[in-house]
Amino acid sequence: MDLSTLPPSFNEFLKINDVDPVIYTVKDLPRFVRWNTRFPKSELPSAEELQQQLRARKVSPVKGVEGFFGIQLGENLPDSESESDTMQNTRIVDIPAYRENKIFGIDLSSGLAVLALQVQPNDHVLDLCCAPGAKLCMISNIIGSEGTGTVTGVDISPHRVATCRSLVKRYQVAERVRLFNADGTTFKVYAPSRLGARVIREADGENPDRKRQQISQGQTAESSKPASIKPFYAPKILRFDPQMQGEEYLYDKVIVDAECTHDGSISHILKYQTWGWDAFEKNFMDPDRLRDICQLQRNLIESGWSLLVDDGILVYSTCSLSVRQNEENVAWFLHKYGDEVELESIPNIHNVGIKAAPTKQGWTVPNMTDEQKRGLQASIERCCVRFDPITSATSGFFVARFRKVRKRLERKDHSNTIAPIHNRAE
Ligand SMILES: C[S@@+](CC[C@H](N)C(=O)[O-])C[C@H]1O[C@@H](n2cnc3c(N)ncnc32)[C@H](O)[C@@H]1O
Secondary structure, three states: OOHHHOOHHHHHHHHHOOOOHHHHHOOOOOEEEEEOOOOOHHHOOOHHHHHHHHOOOEEEEOOOOOOEEEEEOOOOOOOOOOHHHHHOOOOHHHOHHHHOOOEEEOOHHHHHHHHOOOOOOOOEEEEOOOOOOHHHHHHHHHHOOOOOOEEEEEEOOHHHHHHHHHHHHHOOOHHHEEEEEOOOOOOOOOOOOHHHHHHHHHOOOOOHHHHHHHHHOOOOOOOOOOOOOOOOEOOHHHHOOOOOOOHHHOEEEEEEEOOOOOOOOHHHHHHHHHHOHHHHHHHHOOHHHHHHHHHHHHHHHHHHHHOEEEEEEEEEEEOOOOOOOOHHHHHHHHHHHHHHEEEEOOOOHHHOOOOOEOOOOOOOOOOOOHHHHHHHHHHHHHHOEEEOHHHHOOOOEEEEEEEEOHHHHHHHOOOOOOOOOOOOOO
16 A cells, blocks of 8 residues: 555544554455354364365464454465465355355454453343444354343444345344344334343244233333334344333443444555545545534434443444544543443453554543543543554454443442443453
8 A cells, every 4th residue: 555645635634533544554464254153163163174265374263252263364374385376365255164154254353342242141232333234243143042132233324234134144143133224323212122032032932923912912111102113124023022111121232333434444445545535535534524423423322322221331432543533432421421431441351362552642522621631541541442453453443341330329329420440341
């Protein structure tokens, strides 16, 4: 990549956001794939099997994350044949493991955003910007089919949500997934009702239609009022959920993998060398869009927060490296929500074979004292993570994890400190 070809508006954007353009010159970033744990472990490929299928590529398991593999493009096996064989490397999409849907492509940094949710088999998870759906598939994989958990995915783009539907069907993880084509900033469908959850458990042995009848005949909480937004996709057992409202139907976990400027996605940016930078400037550097994007991200966070249960976890992530879309949004949120929110560190991040880059300073939030700013900066440095191609050998990515603590704090009669930090996850 010749950096002198970057358009001036993008150079300016990178400068304002303290992003080093050198990240776009990093070559041979590994690609990552993950097991589709819908299949029994005995049927899933090992690193050696993947390497064999890919012929001359090096495949390494990611330390600390079972079922994740880094694939080094263009590297020879130690005893690889001739250079011409290497040139004819098998493409990942052509290998049997991929064609049989036993692995899917997801960057390690994205995978860590999902792991930051610490999804449990009984969790109801909301994915507020879900398409095309790699994270949603991974969440559904983790929920599995033993418990009563579900995933609700929302995306504003009809064609992208259609892609997401194809993906969940293809990977056979659609059993507990509802998808909505809707604006995440105003989305108000609560988690599937707990009766709905029972339907899931009993669906094998009982007639789900009878259960649904019982639900619609008023076995509902007083506070609940029916809503009726048609899912874009839902399996039979979730299709007729009465869409109850009320605290007991809030989500256990929320991920806001927000719409952003995508500047951290190196492969995406490099494509514009061929497609033309004019299209890039029009799509991503438009001044109106740049001004509005942080507001959109904040609206998405607040919307997700309003649907999150007390003590629940919200993960905010972007594939931008811009300080405004990351640290500044985190600081704004912590300042606005005060003692209703704790910023937490990303669990087990130090056990994973990936090095995080330092977080950035240089954000501003109005009406904050210097002392508050220093406190928040220290919290952000301690808890949030950035991944970048140079430090982490992944795409550029940012992850923050918040816990909703209002009730717990009320019970303990805590004082009004701003954003208390507990590294409970460590
Ligand atoms: C970074 S992508 C999400 C990637 C996805 N989480 C995954 O893992 O494949 C951001 C998505 O946000 C969607 N989006 C943009 N504005 C939105 C809004 N107001 N509500 C819901 N989705 C929105 C876009 O259509 C896009 O699919």
